[in-house]
Amino acid sequence: MIDHLTVKAVRAGLQKKQFSALELTHAYLKRIHEHNPRLNAYISVNDEEALQQAQAADERIAKGDDTPVLGLPMAIKDVLSTKGLRTTAGSRMLENYVPTWDATCVANLRSAGAIFLGKTNTDEFAMGSSTENSAYGVTHNPHDESRVPGGSSGGSAVAVAANLCVVALGTDTGGSVRQPAAYCGITGLKNTYGRVSRYGLIAYGSSLDSVGVLAKNAEDAAIINSVIAGHDPKDSTSIHSPVPNYVDEINSLKSKIQNLRIGVPKEYFIGGLQPDVENAVREGVRAFERMGAVVKEISLPTTHLGLPVYYLIATAEASSNLSRFDGVKYGLRVNGDDLIDMYGKTRQAGFGDEVKRRIMLGTYALSAGYYDAYYIRAQKVRTLIKQDFERAYQEVDIIMTPVAPTTAFKIGEKVEDPLQMYLTDVFSVTLNLAGNCGISVPCGFDQQKLPIGMQLMGPALGETQLLSAAHTYQFSTFN
């Protein structure tokens, strides 16, 4: 029943009474229990509550109620707070932490009648690009289970790709929605910074974090976005602009690709890019051209500076955000002889290797004597990166690039060398630094049948255009 069901198909099926939310949820739960032990997409499966939510959704549907996500079984990345449902952030530190409140985006979905199948695996505190840094095991790519699904939203990407849910929420700080979407062959939307509330999102890089959607296609992503996007008075970094009707917009009859100006930045097509990936992405660009887009080569000269800037700013912010994990109020506590001892032992036991490394790096970058040279300088270069994009968007409407230099790598291949792992983010971090939006769209497979994704980047609040372009592409190429 549930193979490859899209959000759209689920909503239609529920309305036409082809199945009930309860039947649907049972089917997904069964599938999860069958495949999750192998794939490890979910940290927590929410059997009991999901069935209750399904029951309630069916009652609402019977009364004629209708929302974009009513009765929709979905998954939530485990860095988003879900009331009454354990939220671990992929860490030992929060192994038994059960929030008493919902993140705003979760609350929106809950009140609209969505069903939460469970919490998906993530690199610990969203720090990672492979979902190998979780305290709850590695998640496996369903296309080749010996390979990583990407990260940090690897669990959500696998849940969608392997049909363990219809659609999932993820978060993107340096590529963590787009890159796993590419590795798993699905669509991943990164919202403009501030488009979706961060209230309830366990913070990693506060000026970079955004909530995104992992979906089977752009239309599904649009549907979910229409529920989670919008201003939140509890988040001071939340944008006021009204939320467009994404679904109507992308389905409107206007031809969205005719005369669309596409920029292809030369700095993203350099040595180190896997040939299959380059070919598939260029083919994707040509597909847009065939549909009427106007393509030109552009230059984003600060591209190579994105990684060092990202790793200084993100880790600095993270080192501060993770100071609250001290064993006093919630989470793990390891007793010590005195307070300092307790702090040290708790954090040593609660945090994994990558998290500790990033805390050390971030603390160093902020410490006396180094602050100007590292943190401030990085923020200045960030301004240059932002300006590069602003200049580019005066000439083009969207920018197209690869999502990552390669397809999914083998589990264990890069864990020993953190710097190597960081380099996989080279094409994705600049978007977060500029605060703009982006979408990862499947555009082919490599010789090993591993999925390849292409990235469409838009200016701030350009989600409608991106979703339209992606939707048109998907609609035309799949027909």
Next chain:
Amino acid sequence: MDYDIIIGIETHVELDTHSKMFCTCSANGFGAEPNVHVCPTCAGMPGALPVINKRAVEFSMMLGVALNCSINQHTFWERKSYWYPDLPKGYQITQYQYPMCYDGYLEFDVRDLSGGWNEQSYRKRVRIRRAHLEEDTGKLTHAGRSSYVDYNRSGVPLLEIVTEPDIFNAHEAYAYLSALQDIVRYLGISTGDMEKGAMRCEPNMSLRPKGTDAFGTKVEIKNLNSLSAVRGAIAYEAKRQSAALDKGEKIRQVTLGWDDVRGVTVVQREKEDAHDYRYFPEPDLPPLDVSDAWLDEVRAQVPELPIAKQARYQSEFGLSAYDAVQLTNNKAVAEWFEKGISAGKDEGPVHPSSFILHPFAKRLANFIIGDLTRLMNASGTAINQIKIKPAQLLGLAKLVEAQTINSNTAKLVIEEMFNTGAEAQAIVQAKGLAQVSDSSVLEKTIGDVLAANPKEVENYLKGNEKLLQFLVGQTMKASKGKANPQMIQSLMKAALERRRL
């Protein structure tokens, strides 16, 4: 040896807003059960975010205006990191580089302990280096081997006010803090209650030999729960240090606590190497701009402040400095007094024989400072809740001025007014309290008193002048207090002189 004492004071003022600085929990949790005014934001839960309380920003601007500061119209927030269980996020959101207010000053009078003005009193100016907004921490209490954390206070808006080292002795410190306390109360931005922790002061002080330039070693003093504790601690520490320096000892840079019971300072900890607070801009809060229009709106909310009122009461109404200070201690009382004054603004001639610009000002002041305050304290009533209206008290003042009643009777009348809210005139009439000023009636009463006290008359005539007052007193008694006391005085004297003959 003679030493100069150099003191700077850092004061934390808890702002009296309804909600906290960055969340919607109640900011008024003093005395409440632990952890009932707590939410994800002020408990530092994962995923929680701050949102600025506009009213707290306005309060800080009002203080800046009152302290003659420049206001930073473009500012941003910063995280100050350190580790303590009462700091739930592991960092405090504060303003480091661009405080809300800077480069101001506070002028105030340094008086003697009774508040009076004498030759030793003087006007003092202390420069305010900065005043910035931040959030308060929770409270840690200790019991045996455990400590207990209550986050009710976490996130309450705080204004941190830092002076330049312009204070030179304990009296000045007391006067500065007292003036600051008056101001925050006048502005309505804080209760200023040191006992409840709404105002916390940390003096930093050092000594140096008179006539030298180099600053001595600085100590800071904490745990001061009242203004007099501040004065006592500074005085004690100055004495202690000067004795130590005389002996050639070195002063250590330490943090001291004041033991109010024993009256001594106690070393709490050595001053460690400067903390590395790792300040950086708060990414969860965009920068804050204060428009000229907003600043003007806030300026308009700053009322006439105590020092200005005191000056005006002295120059416009001829009140003494002492009276002016008593009346302006409490803004509500001052405003009540001013209402009384304006009710009688254009009435009556200026008293020819003394420097009184407003005929009833002194009497009104006396009534308020004396009887009214006594009655309010006894019944625990605030001035805005009493039954007497300012114009009514003016009415009483007029009756006394016209000698319709004497001041003893006035005491009775004011008490009746306090209990019933009736007009003074009505009470006097109803109770027949009008003063007797008819000299023939008074002569008769005097005659009766002299006849009843022959011994005292004899002794007075023999030279015991003091007995005059006794006889006057007896006359007042006989007249049931209604006799005009000035007339009794003169008539009695005359009557006694006639006996001499």
Next chain:
Amino acid sequence: MLTSEQVNRVAHLARLALTEDEKQRYARQLSAILDYAEQLANVDVSHVPPTATVLPVRSVVREADVVNQLLTRDEVLKNAPRSDGESFEVAAAITESS
């Protein structure tokens, strides 16, 4: 190359009780990362300010000073590692709070 003194200082600032092995490993790895970040030192940033916010918004405030209590005490204490039902309990702190 980060010295062990620097690593110790940073670990203490971050309250991480690292093992000797970790300290050495992080010293190496962080040095490599910081070397990589050195390329930022050569960028001309004399004419740009640091990014204060990527948002087109400033001056976000709560207009109304109104109380809205979001959690009950039970909810606040729900995940406390140790509590007496009213407060969070910890081992006695070694310094007095200010």
